[in-house]
Amino acid sequence: MMLILLHLVAQTVLAYIGTLAFGIILNIPRRTLNRAGIVGGVAWLTYELVVLMTQHLLDKNWCIILGSFIATMMIGMLSLTMSRAQKVPMLIYQIPGIFPLVPGGQAYQVVRSLVTGDRVTATTNFELLVIIIGAIAAGFWSAELLNLLRGMNRLT
Numbered sequence: 001m002m003l004i005l006l007h008l009v010a011q012t013v014l015a016y017i018g019t020l021a022f023g024i025i026l027n028i029p030r031r032t033l034n035r036a037g038i039v040g041g042v043a044w045l046t047y048e049l050v051v052l053m054t055q056h057l058l059d060k061n062w063c064i065i066l067g068s069f070i071a072t073m074m075i076g077m078l079s080l081t082m083s084r085a086q087k088v089p090m091l092i093y094q095i096p097g098i099f100p101l102v103p104g105g106q107a108y109q110v111v112r113s114l115v116t117g118d119r120v121t122a123t124t125n126f127e128l129l130v131i132i133i134g135a136i137a138a139g140f141w142s143a144e145l146l147n148l149l150r151g152m153n154r155l156t
Contacts, residue, residue, distance in 0.1 A: 015044030015100040023096040032092050035082045039097035047071035069135040076143020103132045
């Protein structure tokens with residue numbers, strides 16, 4: 001249990017640092033860097049927790065898909081909250097925040113399978129890659145939908 005907790009803390013800190021570095025590369029305003037790093041760290045922690053909690057209930061691929069979806073929803077909601085607090089566009093937090101969740105390893109596996117001539121594995125990996133990307137898009141869409149519904153409730 002302690003090893004899992006240590007792993008989660010280390011992964012979260014590294015996601016924070018990676019998101020911070022990506023924010024610096026993207027040249028986002030200095031005053032938003034720390035919060036952008038927090039968005040990325042919290043998103044990765046959410047992803048890891050969802051995968052950890054569902055690994056005995058679902059297939060490994062479905063755990064990854066569900067984790068990506070929920071973590072992206074978290075990015076959307078945190079970005080909205082932080083953008084309102086600092087009066088900056090949501091994209092300032094969303095673009096660096098998605099950095100830890102981008103399925104680059106999966107894309108590498110697709111290319112690797114294509115280069116080695118294993119078309120069946122390449123097709124399977126490509127299908128999973130497209131589904132993960134779709135889950136990320138659906139997560140942002142769902143967060144925006146929740147925001148719109150919350151705004152409608154205030155009007156009534």
